[in-house]
Amino acid sequence: MDQHQSPLGGAASARLEQLGSRYAHTQYLLRRQFAKLFGATFRIYDPAGQLVFFVQQKAFKLKEDIRVFSDESQTTEMLSIKARQILDFEAAYDVVDSLTGQKVGALKRKGWKSLIRDEWIVMDAQDREMGKIVEDNPSLALVRRFLTNLVPQNFDVLYGPKKVLDLRQHFNPFLYKMDVDFSVDSTAAMDRRLGIAAAVLITAIEGRQGGYA
Numbered sequence: 001m002d003q004h005q006s007p008l009g010g011a012a013s014a015r016l017e018q019l020g021s022r023y024a025h026t027q028y029l030l031r032r033q034f035a036k037l038f039g040a041t042f043r044i045y046d047p048a049g050q051l052v053f054f055v056q057q058k059a060f061k062l063k064e065d066i067r068v069f070s071d072e073s074q075t076t077e078m079l080s081i082k083a084r085q086i087l088d089f090e091a092a093y094d095v096v097d098s099l100t101g102q103k104v105g106a107l108k109r110k111g112w113k114s115l116i117r118d119e120w121i122v123m124d125a126q127d128r129e130m131g132k133i134v135e136d137n138p139s140l141a142l143v144r145r146f147l148t149n150l151v152p153q154n155f156d157v158l159y160g161p162k163k164v165l166d167l168r169q170h171f172n173p174f175l176y177k178m179d180v181d182f183s184v185d186s187t188a189a190m191d192r193r194l195g196i197a198a199a200v201l202i203t204a205i206e207g208r209q210g211g212y213a
Contacts, residue, residue, distance in 0.1 A: 016099060019070055019078065022052040023192035026183040030199055032176035042203060043072075044180070044196070053078060053196065057204050062086045064093065066204055068196065079104075081197050092123075095197040105130070105194045107201055120202075122157065122194065131159035131190075133167075133198060155202060157190065164190040167199055178203060 025046045033041045044053035054069045063086050068079035077098040083091045092108040106123040120133035136154040157165035164185040170177040180199045182192060 028180040030178040030180055032203055055200050079197055081201055095194055104191055133157050159189050165195045
């Protein structure tokens with residue numbers, strides 16, 4: 001068999017291609033459901049307002065376990081985001097493409113630095129550091145520790161000096177919305193799957209500071 005030939009049948013291969021096209025957009029809107037009692041759910045929309053990802057964050061888990069589905073039926077899992085350790089202050093989270101079983105990369109929170117200004121490390125599938133995620137303004141980061149829901153969080157994803165993803169929270173004290181903007185990544189340096197996972201994880205972990213449910 002040719003190494004580039006898919007072992008899947010035509011219908012299955014077409015289905016994978018159709019699902020993969022959900023990562024083709026340069027801009028998304030992530031919205032976190034308000035006042036959910038157990039766990040949390042997020043919805044991610046494309047520029048036309050169509051739902052492309054539905055995210056379920058499980059409640060009462062000692063190890064963070066977040067699943068990204070293609071829609072609200074939760075029948076097709078797209079990504080899994082799992083913590084490696086239990087309640088680790090500087091936890092690393094593996095991001096796996098659930099359709100292929102391939103590890104896409106990993107995200108690691110820099111716990112001590114994040115006390116003042118949130119910072120994450122972006123790693124590839126072999127845990128080699130590729131970049132970082134940082135809050136955009138140190139002064140505003142400090143203010144957010146006390147008034148997070150009144151001061152929107154903004155994050156820059158940097159590969160070296162180059163910004164590859166912009167994560168910008170809307171100003172709304174009652175509803176968590178975030179713009180996920182890949183348009184700054186002119187050379188497509190960042191895997192979109194890893195970028196979507198970063199937006200979801202930041203919303204899940206950092207969003208807790210503002211009391212969003």
